[in-house]
Amino acid sequence: MRSRPRTTRTRASLATAVATTLMLTGCSSGGDAATDETSRSAGASTSGSVYDASIVHTFALEIEDDDFDQMIAAYEDTGEKEWITATVTIDGETFEDVGLRLKGNSSLMSVSSDAEPTDLPWLIDLGKYVDGQDLDGYSEFVVRSNTTESALNEAVALDLLEQAGLASEHAVASRFSVNGGEEKLRLVVQNLDGDWDEENFDTEGVLYKAESGGDYSYRGDDPSAYEDVFDQETDSDEENLEPLIEFLDFINNSDDATFADELGDHLDVEAFATYLAFEDLIGNTDDIDGPGNNSYLRYDEESGSFTVVAWDHNLAFGGFGMMGGGPGRDGEMPEGFEPPEGMERPEGFEPPEGMELPEGFDPGEVPEGFERHGDRDGAPGRFGGSNILVERFKADEDFNARYEQALADLEEQLFTSGAAQEVLDEWVAVLSDQAGDLIDAETLDAEAADIEAALEDPGSAQSSAPGDTDDDADDKGRNS
Template identity: 55%
Template sequence: MRRRTFVATWAVVAALGLAGCSSSDQTASTAAVATAAKDVADGTGIWDESQLHEIGVEVDPDAVATMIDTYQSSGEKDWIEATVTIDGETYERVGIRLKGNSSLRGVSDDSDPADLPWMIRLDKFVDGQSLDGWTSFVVRSNNSETALNEAVALDLLAEAGLASEHAISTAFSVNGSDARLRLVVQDLDEEWEAENFSTAGLLYKSEASGDWSWRGDDPDSYTDVFDQETGDDDLTPLIDLLDFLNNSSDADFEAELASHLDVEAFARYLAFEELVDNFDDIDGPGNNSYLRYDATSGGFTVVAWDHNLAFGGSPGGGGGDGAGGPGGFPGGDGERPEGMPTDMPTDMPSPPADGQRPEDGMGGGPGGGGGPGGGSNVLVERFTAVEKWADLVEQAKADLTAELVDSGYAEEALAARVAVLTEQAGDLVDAATVQEEADAIRESLGG
């Protein structure tokens, strides 16, 4: 299944944008930026999704305990050293650390390391250490047993022509534990960026505790709000964008947004997240998104991240066993586990039964978005308030439904993932569970 690149048809945007515009508006409306996305082929080597891969971690239990204690007391995610074996190849002095936010809710000293979400970096302590040219691997949490929902969502995201991540099913173990079925995806780092984009740029990650408000021109004001992931440290393009999003008049926003943002790709992104029923997206409780600045065009594109709640998944932390009850904690009593940082909420609202977000969002700070209990985003709010762009989102959803669902591609992608689990991972998950969770995805897509 080859991944296709979506080519922005700016004639559509121009036709919508120029309708009713004055001549003075036309220059800004047509100065549109587009995403320099590349055609990304199916993964090979470690990212060959047709194979069940094996990852074994050997790490000092005392180091893990200290790392967890640090996270419980401060929220900091310290790196520790480990020996990691991937598909039979052993790597020494590998860096590992906890990865995630809501997926770490309920983590405690009793948590089984084999069930926790991890970031693995081969080159953290050994310069140049890599596998097939890749250095970073994210071991994801999921409230399902198969993680089919996230894997299939990423396949569809790529087929939609939007930047996605390779994702593989793995037999994952820590210190000789029984292997767990875990989904591992690419980290959005320099290697990922080079694979997905043809131009130089800067990649910024929205932090779960932050928002998209404009906080002035001082880069220090954006600490813990956005993290720069690639390129030389420079928050100037991001700050300029936030200034425009928060402070432009409605007329200027409508006339000039296309010179700041790949508008059609963003409409397609919003439509995609709705199609796969992903509650935890750019204006969900995790503030999940990246912004990529294209140094050639001077414009931004929104990059999707975190689809472990796709196809109607309900919020709930990993916390040790990957499952979450009502209120987001194992057991479902909504109580704060002992040792959990006191600034983290004890519950996270579930998506409404009709799949729509509440009209008043879910809290959030100025500029919208972000953080546990968040749920609004200034870009989404202002974008969808413009009729022509709201119409563009609806058209994109119809297009994606035809391209991904009606075409049979979604079923093909799902069947390929199911085959790997049923044929290669029978000792990790039973076939009935695979079928049940696959059927739930089909139902979500209207099958």
């Protein structure tokens, strides 16, 4: 039996939030919010919890200055993301001896001793040093980076990913602070760990993270050859890369006829077609064939097949600052952005009007550590490289037809229907009502308008983001 992602979890809709508020104030809404057909399915499972997205939550960290300085120094010197301990208060509940480390890839390029901890991307692990420590059943939280103040693009993308029937992550807006400093609006999302896997899939499985410096190439049958390419995220006590290696062998080395006939035995083909269509419609240039190799592979132990799991949507809908100006609303690169060393502008590249790229920046040249495959007729893939699975999938007439059909179906389901606009409106309402002191109304309206423009023309944002700003991997080095 092929494992299918569960579709019983998304964020609470405003209808659920309003009903909850009315109940708390002793009023009646005249109906049962739990059965309200306008509520998205996960409302019941997240309402009132740390992942209730109708609420702007509070995440406050307390860390020792020396620990922070040593962690930053270690990252600058070696690229290692060392764990430190912290005290973390979430919505008024305090947790001691919490694991904390940096999480990201090129979002950490500008990290230095002068870095403001409230601006950095973090992985918070309540159970790192205290077994069983969690909040509402969740122990790992990712404080995401974004080039916009609202992070609406990633928040909306994650809700739509769920509505597309694919495995997604819970996401909430938060008031984030460190050592009692000024609060900053940050998006907090669920980390892809064993708990996430159980929540999203009905079968036993193993989750592998594709490292940002790797690719989907076959490197032989020695597991050590994949040490910096994939990391096993679940069942890590019993590391087993054999299923992954066999999958990579098949997608790289099978002839075209065998690939067409047998891919369905190795991959959830329908989910993959939907995944590709979704990422293109939301204009995410930082997906499986983007520069960060952003994806997870989930192995189903019952069917023996893989599912490609989406991760990292802070470049959705144009990413670097939304539709109107590429890297920033005013055409400027985000503060602290530093392109990879040696990048030069490719022949024929024209930045959006008003956009100024740093000297020597080349969205077409592959940074050191990346490998570009190009598609099967020799043309390069999207910025930063491509992916052999994507190339072969789209080169096959029947598989490509499934992708094209998924494009049409999702455009109707998510965009033409108005569902995406509803999701955007809900997020804007939450931020406007509860975070007006963290983001001014003009900025929120402008960033929402950029996304709204993208919703009206799905896929149009695809070319407006020149490259990768954020990804993550494991504890092993800079590619995590």
